[in-house]
Amino acid sequence: MIKIKNLSKVYTKGRNQVTALESITLDIHKGDIYGIIGLSGAGKSSLIRCINRLEEPTSGDIWINGVNLVTLKSAELRNARKKMGMIFQNFNLLHSKTVFENIAFPLRLLKTSEKTITEKVKKLLDLVELSDKAHVYPSQLSGGQKQRVGIARALANEPDVLLCDEATSALDPKTTKQILDLLKNINKELGLTIVVITHEMEVIKEICSHVAILEGGYIVEEGHTIDIFSKPGNAVTKHFVEQMQHLPEQYLEGKVLNLSFTEGSAGTPIISRLTKVFDIDVNILSGKIEYIQEKPIGKLTVQMHVDCHKLLDIITYFEENHVKVEVLKQ
């Protein structure tokens, strides 16, 4: 669906050169919700804007449905863009036009007949649950409603891809959730491929089937969201995944272990069994279970007073039960 090959973007200002993206290679399949996460300045915005060439890549190729976007002339590029919807952090709606006209805008660019426009816009208004706001101006809408209009507008041309540039970053958590649910729905119902860039891990957890972690213009890790979450291999990834809480020193006595449960093990009462098998006491210092697209991932920090031999046995026991162990203190 979308194949990005060796994409680089260098900004030149006078004599200064800043490399925003360095040999990015990505493969996004049809129907994926592909998340790209990174801190500010990681290059994620440049990356998504290169996909529809709002920014010109310095080098590399972007294949969409077998067409290399980089080679397209302006008229062909405009046609290609019509098959790519985009939504923005600041919504970017036309203030001078009603909700209806905003959604109709991409259709009017194509000189669609009035009858088709009315039909299509009505359907889209239904989809984003704004039928009652058709003749209202954007300034009278809340942030979440504005983004719904943005989504409806992006869908008007029945695109193959939806690009979301920090689409929920300006919204509160509750509205974010609603917008994400809407995106998830659209993905399911229309089979639309969605590319999301964000700095919020919640967004990735909530909707993304795949994730790439971007750092300093490079992709440092990439794969299925659930895999990345359960076994983060990279320091930056860990930063996003764990958002480490620091345990106060005085609690760090005895042996302290970090446990990660995945789908295979999150359902079993593993700690309870551990205490029986090894006849030890286990103290839980912190813990949580998260659901990533309805799949549970558990994180637990436990403390126990055992000697080193027993600790090795315990680690083996955990690993046999598909629990990933990290020793914090021995």
Add this chain to the structure above:
Amino acid sequence: MNHWIELLTPSLLETLYMVFASVFFTILFGLPLGIILVVTDPNHILPNTRLNGVLSYIINITRSLPFIILMIFIFPFTRLVVGTTIGTTAAIVPLIIATTPFFARIVETSIKEVDWGVVEASISMGATPFQIIMKVLIPESMSSLILGVTITIINVLGYSAMAGTVGAGGLGDLAIRYGYHRFQTDVMIATIILLIILVQIIQSTGNKIAQIINKK
């Protein structure tokens, strides 16, 4: 009272004719000029540094000339266009030439106010530069443009008084001939009051229209 109406009406009509005819052409020439100034900027939708530089330069030159000097300076051109350099219609030529660059700058400022994000959104939807100008830049800045037109009308009203000195007629001419040369202070005051009323009407109408259009 009749005497006043007889005296003021022709001058008022001359003024209105001069002002609205010049403003009509000023918008006709100045709006595209202002838009070209914005879109040919290196960071806009139709970058063309050369054209941008040349236009900006010409506008600055025209704007540096005081109106009364410009009017005399372009007499040959005025004669070429309307066949004469005196009279109300002749005054319209220098008025247009003086006001068009002024209005172009105002248009430039208004169009630049349009949020770049909205322009980018239209680019991402595959809009052509012409569609962006017609369907995004102009409608989005309409309220601000109307205020710009209002300022321009009032500006032309001021210039048109000066045009009176080359026989263009109008309220300015009346005030000078009667009020100054013939020491008829009452005529002077009457013209001033009329001008004040005119400016008030133009400004408040402009504000009202801009307010209705503004959906921000």
